[in-house]
Amino acid sequence: MQPSLDLRLSSMIKALSQIVLPSVDTEDKAAIEQLNIVIGSLLLLKEQIDYVHWFEHVETNSMLELVQSIAGHIGQEADAFMNAANTAADIAKKPDATLSSRHDGNIRLREVLAQLIHKSLSLEDKALAANLRRQILKYSEAQISRERAFVARVNLDVFGDNLLPIREALVA
């Protein structure tokens, strides 16, 4: 389908940078600041757009894996948590799901995961709770790496040592 998303974004960036920005009153600092942010945001979108569905897909699978790993240790409610997680994941994984419904499914899945994490942190078996905490930290390392890669272009990241390109972060 034409024009491609990439061409549309490129043309918007060009128009704003080369035509609009030079004509803004240089005294209007707020307008200049926001216009530069709009241009930067379009550049960011251009970089992200090819990967957004993949991102949500990896999120769903990694959260399900963690839910499965933790639920097995919390006793009677494990089935209820797994059912809730699978219901949320089904929303995200529907073959004809739009991006926003995938994202909504993942938000619901995060809610289930959050309840499970709270449960695991309050286990009476402190050694088990500590072990689960380590698993959650390990999961967080990969999750955060994906998120940082996705917004790296904003240039606010302070840890250069482990910042990955988007594709590498998604396959890691």
Place this chain on the structure above:
Amino acid sequence: MSELSALRRNPTDAWLNELRARYPTERSVDVALTRRMRKRSQEISYSSPSLEEVGARLKKFIAQETNGAAIIRNLRRLTGGASKEQFVFDLEWDKGKNERTNEKMVLRCEPAASIVETSRRGEFELMQFGARWMPVPPVYWMDEDGSTLGAPSLIAGFVEGVQKPAKIQSNVTGMGIHFPSDYRQSLAPEYIDLMVRLHKAPIADDALPSFARPSVGTTEASELIVNWWARIWAEDLYEEVPIAILTESWLRANLPVLDHLSVVHGDLRTGNFLFDETKRQITAVLDWELGYLGDRHGDLGWILTDLYITREAGSPFYCGLFPSENELIEGYEAAGGLPLNKQTLYWHKVFCTWKQLVLSLGCALRAAEDRSHQDVLLTWVSACGYTISEALRRLLENA
């Protein structure tokens, strides 16, 4: 949309009261947060008032406060900062008996939703208190409920100065300001000295009446600030963040005991003070709205967060000024500061980093939902929530 997401968008009284009971905070914080949640379900598409509208409201307000004898000139907008809308103007007025003066003033207003929702009265009291110990813009008036000025507002004197060295680039809202060594030599010791003075300042029984006074020898001070930001997170988050859950749990399990009650500025970073470029002296400490009574380690913890690290030839500097945590601690104690406890400092570094996560992935995004004068700026800076998440992960791994 999940039920919780719907409640965050349109909070019911029942849900709000549940949160208030779960996270008891000091009264002024509860009032500010409850007010903003009640506004949230209103359909608002915020756009900045025109200068004409601001001018008309300002004229009416100043007339009320100065018995009508003042003249306003040169009203214009001030840029910078992600929280409040600011305007600058010249005011000719009768400051005291037989003292008619021309003074440059700043009007600070809340948009429909701000990245931080705080009490103007609290800010006013803190600025008056702070002015006894360091250069702070003089505060003159406030419209606490916004009934005249259109939004809760505060008017203070304008102070000359710059946020950053002339040749240095910085990020939005003054983040990422790095000071070359010739600037650090003058500004770093003065910055420390101001903090020391503030933290040691005696707090009279009738001072700062809007603020709770947590008891020394208890964990009350730490609990109050954890509850404050945990409530904001519960009200604002868009998606649950596992590292945030682990962090809150760790903070509550390791609450430090307060050894001395201090006024804490709460946002004492570069970008929030002005200095004279020629003399290299601080001319004003700004943005007191996140201040509270509590543990002085909170101000140092804020400076030590990874988000404010800058680099020079590859070497890191905290807040663009301090090459190491030890240099900050030693400088603080050598300047006569109260002794610092490394464990307590670590706790506050974790707390401050978590607070930054709440601000970026919660507050900034909520305010950006067509409720501020700079939605696009807020969505942009919210991205720092992910490097903050990484900072938290590293801190918890090492805790």
